[in-house]
Amino acid sequence: MKRREFIMLLGGAAAWPVAAKAQQGERVRRIGVLMNLAANDPEALRRMTAFVQGLQQRGWTEGGNVRIDIRWAAGSTDRFRTYAAELVALKPDVVLAASGATMPSLLQATRTIPIVFVQVPDPVGAGFVESLARPGGNTTGFTNFEYGLSGKWLGLLKEIAPRVTRAAVLRDSSEPAGIGQWGAIQSMAPSLGVEVSLIGVRDADEIERGIAAFARGSNGGLIVTGSSPAAVHRETIIALAARHRLPAVYPFRFYASDGGLITYGPDAVDQFRRAAGYVDRILQGEKPADLPVQAPTKFEFVINLKTAKALGLTLLPTLLARADEVIE
8 A cells, every 4th residue: 555545545534334432522643653664654554554444344434423543653763753752742642652662662652551552472571461361551462473383484484495404593682572573583593503693683784793703604594583673674684695695584474575585574564453442442441461462372483486587496385285374
């Protein structure tokens, strides 16, 4: 979806066949959204479109009975802090946190305004909730995967490129999730005969230097873990993988759509659609502390066959048959 179409959707919700919940004289509710991606990122627009449509299906109409304030942080820690403070100052009824990277700034800004998060691997370990069943506090939401899934990425890399004996793992060291994903990959590496190393994703220069240095060796491959900086810099990562002829595994479908070789992970857009349900329940008076944290229900395994052919990889029919989607 293009940005112009998303803006039209946000402002023209009256066409949906649902009855608006606000009656004459009822106050307009306010939703804050802190996005980890940029405003012109097609994946960010897909996610927000799913969220807005989910609200509309429950009777919440932007410009009618609800106002949605969105801040696009584009993976910047400084912008997370600035925009979190801005949103809290608006006194919204609830805030949608688009990733684990946005949560520390939001929790620093408020411990009272309800927060619904998505795309958070380990909210208990990160200290965002007390438990999955009884979150406590002012937050609840949706996890995107357990750390054990990260080990499967290494297995997929070895399966799609059996000659790989070295794997560089691109991770954000500033996020607890980056540490957890790295640990799962490390634990799997000896059994697959793969030596693993780290590359930071703080900015494009760090990514380019790290991949270029790694590519000087032979039989290498890449694993891109789930993080906001990796998503923001995905075009750079995918281009470098192609330039250095490195097979790579990614965590979300949109990487394959943009030219990445293979992806396995939860349906991120579906999480935003489901988050609309929790936001609706909070707007109707339920407490985040009483809404259990939910796990993903949809996972996607996608192969970009065009990229595989460009790398000279021959994929087994059994591997292709397992894929939910093959991009040609």
